[in-house]
Amino acid sequence: MKHGFLRYSLVALAAGLLLLAVLAGQQFRLFERAWFNTIAWFQQDQRRERSLWLPGYRAEIQAKAVEGLADDLSALTFDQERRMLVSVTNQPPQLVELSLDGELLRTVELRGFTDPEAIEYIAPGLFVIADERDQRLVEVRLDADARVFDAAGAPQLSLGIGLNGNKGLEGLAYDPLSETLLVAKERNPVRIFGIRGFLHRQPEAALDVEVLEDVERDARLFLRDLSSLDFDAASGHLLVLSDESRLLLEVDRDGRPISSLSLLAGQHGLESSVPQAEGVALDDRGVLYLISEPNLFYRFVPR
Known part of the structure; x- marks a missing residue:
């Protein structure tokens, strides 16, 4: 028994x-x-020829603390004109400029924002910032010596995509060929929307916005959440960052995942796992930059 x-x-x-x-x-x-x-x-041989091929990247700078900032770095974009990186913090709301070595260059106070979570470079002096909780996109024009930007009077677009508190707009990317702004919804479920008609319109023209979805692509994203996006115009591929999955994913023009970069210790030369990945940017020379809360800077270079 x-x-x-x-x-x-x-x-x-x-x-x-x-x-x-x-x-x-x-x-x-x-x-x-x-x-x-x-x-x-x-399929690595075939995929390497037609992609950024993230498995070939190695950490050149890792877990470097950005001096002058206490914490709360979120999002990252590459300013092609001035060859620098731009980020935001939400407490306090400010725009942050960084060198390609992760050195603090300038901060700009952001007035009229409640929770700036993502920023994307569009053109010289022109950015878009996503306010997460309000699901609001704000067009930001900055002078080289600006110290304050006020959202009052700036072109804005409010979105109502699956409102659920602090799980709203988390990443931005821009496809200059189709003039499409790509917007990531963090989770529950993860989604990437295309916004056309918000940028590059005539001031007197009526707002005519088109919201695009790709359900099949989003279903292929085996990621628990979305932290940041970046678009590589040269290949037409999208970079999708996930904090909870500890992964950076490269997605091709057809919406299929094609390569990945793990953020775990021991991978790609990382001595420790990236604690909370919040932003990714690719420069015009194929170098990858990553930031993690609280204020950590990473740079990956292709072999």
């Missing part, structure tokens, strides 16, 4: 552990990620 009860208990325990493993695999998208890694390994 005791042996029978023990056998039953072991079987029940094994079944319970298997069920937990399956549920965890679904929750953390482990099955899709494992399948992607397998296919990417077999």
Whole structure:
């Protein structure tokens, strides 16, 4: 009797552990990620030729504290005109300029913002900032010596995409060829929307905005959340950053994941895992930059 009860208990325990493993695999998208890694390994030669090929990147600067900022760095974009990086903080709301070595260059006070979470370079002196909780996009024009920017009177667009508190707009990217602003919704569920008609319109023209979705592409994103986006105009590929998945994903023109960069310790030369990845940017020479809360700076270079 005791042996029978023990056998039953072991079987029940094994079944319970298997069920937990399956549920965890679904929750953390482990099955899709494992399948992607397998296919990417077999097709690496073909994929390397037509992509940025993130597996080839290695950390050149890692976990460098940005001096002059306490914490709360969020988002990252590359200013092509001045060859610098631009970020935002939300407490206090400010725009932050960084050198390509992660040195603080300038801060600009942001007035009229409640929770600036993402920023994207559009053209010389022109940016878009996403206010997360309000789901609001604000067009920002900056002079080289500006110290304050006030959102009052600036062109703005309010979005009502799956409002659920602090899980709103989390990343921005810009496709200059189609003049499409790509907007990431963080989670529940993860989504990437295309916005056309907000930028480059005549001041007197009526606002005619088109919101685009790609449900199939979003379903392929085996990521638990979205932290940041960046668009590579040369390849037409999108970079998608996930803090919870500890992963940077490259997505091709057809919306298919094609390569990835793990943010875990021991991968790509990282001595420690990236604690909370919040922003990614690619410069015009193919160098990758990453920031993590509280105020950590990373630079990855292709081999």
